[in-house]
Amino acid sequence: MIEVKHLSVTYNARSKSAANAVKDISFALRENSFCGLIGESGSGKSSVVMTMLGLMPNGGEARGSILYRGHEILGAPEKEMLALRQRRLSLIPQGAMNSFTPVMTIGRQMREVIMLHMGATASEAERKSAELLEEAELPASAAARYPHELSGGQKQRAAIAMALSCSPEALLADEPTTALDVVTQAAIIRLLERLRREKNLTVLLVTHDLPMAASACEELLVMKDGEIVERGESKRLISSPENEHTKALVAAMLRNERP
Numbered sequence: 615m616i617e618v619k620h621l622s623v624t625y626n627a628r629s630k631s632a633a634n635a636v637k638d639i640s641f642a643l644r645e646n647s648f649c650g651l652i653g654e655s656g657s658g659k660s661s662v663v664m665t666m667l668g669l670m671p672n673g674g675e676a677r678g679s680i681l682y683r684g685h686e687i688l689g690a691p692e693k694e695m696l697a698l699r700q701r702r703l704s705l706i707p708q709g710a711m712n713s714f715t716p717v718m719t720i721g722r723q724m725r726e727v728i729m730l731h732m733g734a735t736a737s738e739a740e741r742k743s744a745e746l747l748e749e750a751e752l753p754a755s756a757a758a759r760y761p762h763e764l765s766g767g768q769k770q771r772a773a774i775a776m777a778l779s780c781s782p783e784a785l786l787a788d789e790p791t792t793a794l795d796v797v798t799q800a801a802i803i804r805l806l807e808r809l810r811r812e813k814n815l816t817v818l819l820v821t822h823d824l825p826m827a828a829s830a831c832e833e834l835l836v837m838k839d840g841e842i843v844e845r846g847e848s849k850r851l852i853s854s855p856e857n858e859h860t861k862a863l864v865a866a867m868l869r870n871e872r873p
């Protein structure tokens with residue numbers, strides 16, 4: 615469904631502070647797969663995701679190719695990328711749970727997004743937002759609450775509901791469980807897995823948490839210093855890691871240490 619080929623991302627290429635955040639990486643996301651992109655902070659994960667969505671920050675330059683259903687989207691016009699983000703590839707950004715405006719109820723924020731992006735009427739948006747909150751396992755009463763009236767886990771569920779509002783084909787979830795306790799993290803991952811199955815979604819889970827990724831994902835891509843140092847089926851990668859960095863991550867996981 616999405617093929618990333620020889621992707622490199624450089625920030626501030628012409629300055630002394632030039633940083634090669636992503637170095638010639640290639641991978642493919644199969645339809646309806648649950649893939650984990652793991653790596654420590656600064657390894658380049660967010661740069662990959664943002665580039666896939668055409669959301670490269672100022673000063674960033676990408677080279678290579680990103681094919682969405684065989685069509686080149688790296689460097690595509692903003693209008694095309696906007697349509698892709700609004701209808702096909704949905705991002706759950708880092709810190710999504712804090713991205714709600716505090717002065718509007720969750721329901722109103724969802725209705726506004728649905729009306730804007732889907733051209734829905736107010737009553738259609740009302741129905742759709744109630745449906746999405748239910749799919750994200752939130753009580754209907756969550757719609758009438760302000761963000762500060764929800765727990766962190768509930769806010770993350772609302773962020774997932776929001777990401778689903780455009781009925782995307784793929785969800786790119788950037789550290790969706792950061793700042794949540796371990797039990798809530800597991801519940802959020804189970805929710806993503808259920809949504810993937812029921813809605814035939816393709817999910818890319820971006821995280822520094824190997825145990826969590828290994829428990830949820832069929833396939834893992836391990837990044838270090840901008841490169842993919844190892845990839846493979848989760849079970850194989852955990853039972854017999856080949857790369858030294860992956861070995862260290864797995865050893866830490868077995869010692870029950872979280873990065």
Ligand SMILES: Nc1ncnc2c1ncn2[C@@H]1O[C@H](COP(=O)(O)OP(=O)(O)OP(=O)(O)O)[C@@H](O)[C@H]1O
Pocket residue numbers: 625626633634635653654655656657658659660661662671672673674822
């Ligand atoms: N806008 C930017 N300008 C300059 N350098 C950047 C920018 N964004 C990221 N970088 C650099 O690119 C490298 C990769 O960063 P990136 O955020 O992609 O990593 P990450 O694995 O997602 O980290 P984290 O888990 O902390 O979000 C880092 O060295 C970072 O300092």
